Amino acid sequence: MSKPTPLSGFPELLPAARTVEREVVATLSRTFELHGYANIETRAVEPLDRMAKGGEIDKELYVLRRLQAPDDSADDTGPDRQLGLHFDLTVPFARYVLEHAGHLEFPFRRYQIQPAWRGERPQEGRYRQFTQADIDIVGKDELPFHHDVEVMRVMVQALGSLPLPRLSFQVNNRKLIQGFYRGLGIADVTAAIRQIDKLDKLAPEAVAELLVENAGATREQAARCLELATIRVSDHTLVQRVQALGVDDELLSRGLVELSAVLEGCADAVRASDGRVTVEANLRIARGLDYYTGTVVEIFMEGYERLKSVGGGGRYDALASDGRTTYPGVGISFGLSRTLVPLISEGVLTGSRAVPSAVLVALADEESRLTSERVADSLRSRGIACEVAPSPQKYGRQIRYAERRGIPFVWFPATETGVSDQVRDIRSGDQVDADAATWTPPHADLRPTIVTTIDNPEENTQ
């Protein structure tokens, strides 16, 4: 078989890079679990009708067909129930909640770290297979607002522990925008949101024009909408900035209280991140046509604005509904592949080594393999990953074997009685007597770690 060529849009990591991804997943999982979020995994497929919105599927999704099936449309999963690969983790989660509601306790906190698929034309930051890390809290019939604050704070804390370029959480509130437009007397509030959402592509004047044309706004109203949309603030001055625009509306007031509470609730976690994460109100964030009803957030990565947002989410008053019961939810999705793949390919993040082994146990000759295996087993029994050299080459070559894999230590079992084993740090060349029953490598060498070219903000502030 010929040498395979990479499939565009399906990034795959080499072992050292995979170490980076695994460490990130472990850190996120640990934080989510500390806050009581349970992990779930959903199947990779959903019936197509589940993935449609208002009867239409606007996503570039992949449809499945059994190779040996008699024809394309019929499958023994039932007539007309074609299956597709899920394009995000929200649709499968909403379906999971409905399907298993009788076995879940609400409010239900879950995190989910899994791939999703889209048949889009590949470009940087857009892949055909990509991993997302989502957290959500779902209530039954009701879900108090304080969970909006919670979910945001948990994500700030989780992402704030990662060695990434600075992340900016830009938060807004749909009630605030809708209330403002309503209070202003704009005819078509939904249309107005849709136009404001174009501010990252069009000039303010062009958007003002669209507000007049498509949302029934006067020029004066359009100007006020743009004034609101340019507010970006991360402290308590938010309320006065908005109130200074002189619009009075009950929904606006509620949205303003909620948005302020989110900013305030995240302040501790932002401080604890030592500059890795910022949270600010950005009143032009709307998250398009999705069914958000309160808090909305988009996450951007400093220096990687070209990737657009690397995460986002918000509050849905109806994440799921089966007609009788409604399940409101609030959650945030973080684009793991979208963030890590560019950072890894640019060399900003790498793994300290390609193998888990901290020690290579050298082999004097084939007859003493059992001796070397015994040493290895002794180290493993105390949690030290190691491997035995594959063949009894000259020690110099065995050391180079370790070097090529980034294994920091080589162990030399004693070859005669009365002599001690020795262990060599191949970076420094230091070689000392050692006992496999007690020796331990420095903690930093125990497991592969993430090596980053990003300045540690913590160190900068010291």
Added chain:
Amino acid sequence: MSKPTPLSGFPELLPAARTVEREVVATLSRTFELHGYANIETRAVEPLDRMAKGGEIDKELYVLRRLQAPDDSADDTGPDRQLGLHFDLTVPFARYVLEHAGHLEFPFRRYQIQPAWRGERPQEGRYRQFTQADIDIVGKDELPFHHDVEVMRVMVQALGSLPLPRLSFQVNNRKLIQGFYRGLGIADVTAAIRQIDKLDKLAPEAVAELLVENAGATREQAARCLELATIRVSDHTLVQRVQALGVDDELLSRGLVELSAVLEGCADAVRASDGRVTVEANLRIARGLDYYTGTVVEIFMEGYERLKSVGGGGRYDALASDGRTTYPGVGISFGLSRTLVPLISEGVLTGSRAVPSAVLVALADEESRLTSERVADSLRSRGIACEVAPSPQKYGRQIRYAERRGIPFVWFPATETGVSDQVRDIRSGDQVDADAATWTPPHADLRPTIVTTIDNPEENTQ
């Protein structure tokens, strides 16, 4: 949207059951890494031509089509390069090795724990989406035999640390069988292996008949083949049992030496498993028509023989080849879903709770939410997972909230100065003064664990 119905063949776990799966994955990963196996993940899709064997695809695989693509066959991944979901982890791994060979160090040890898909008619132990845990060692041009012993021992050790019904590794060697048939003078050795492989479906007499008809064996030869196939032995008597059949062949001798070495090499790990794992030579194991060339193994689970094998593998002299370089490999695949889904659905394995939280921090009233959050953060900073009660209900109801989720402790923050916080073990009802900066739950309560109805063999032998 209506209440969804489960999709047959796509098992999904509830949060407590998912705890079981996560713990099993963590235990396997830890063992694999202690032995130097690096984790990789491959994309979910492969081009169809990669999944064909000798030009044909004999698996019920799923083919992908972009929903919005103009027609079924053309995709911008290239003409005639239809993509399908991988049906195992061996094909993608072989492709990964070829594609990335220039960036890998050989021998290359990897483990991979990922789903695979087959469009088969669902039945117990056969799913349309199922997770496998594979380990393999791959060499470049050559791979010494001692790696066969290694990979088997690592899998025995990994599976031996899991709370599963007793697992039986049944090992054979293709050289041994082929050498025996050759030494016996059977005309068509491959055909003979194919007939012997039917022994689990047909009576010995019927198989003898097939050997005569399809493999050109005499009745006497057929009888000797069956004699060989009935040998099952787990100790050093293997060699004399085979030699007693009086066949002399060089390949047979080599196979016998290898098989004995595997049994001997696993003995320590079997003993350490305290009866959870047995390893025996079973000379009728052939693993069908797959391209194995030496060691072969199938794994069975006691009391679950109806699932057939729950794992298997062996040695390939050409796991992958790009025409110039050949990559021999030896590996074992363990069916995680095939094993866990029935055990979980029968209640043999369950998670100790549905949430990671070890503590529910009670809420006196909505105004003191910040106080409760502070307690929670203090516990989290020392690695104790917890959540704050969603609403200030009566304490009795908050305790029941914890009970329903299996959270063992409820924390009551002091509501007046001069009084201490208290923590209650809701199982015993014991309630004591406690300080959030120092209190720790018993180690066994820190994380959800696997609860099993299987007798711990370790306890039985005491």
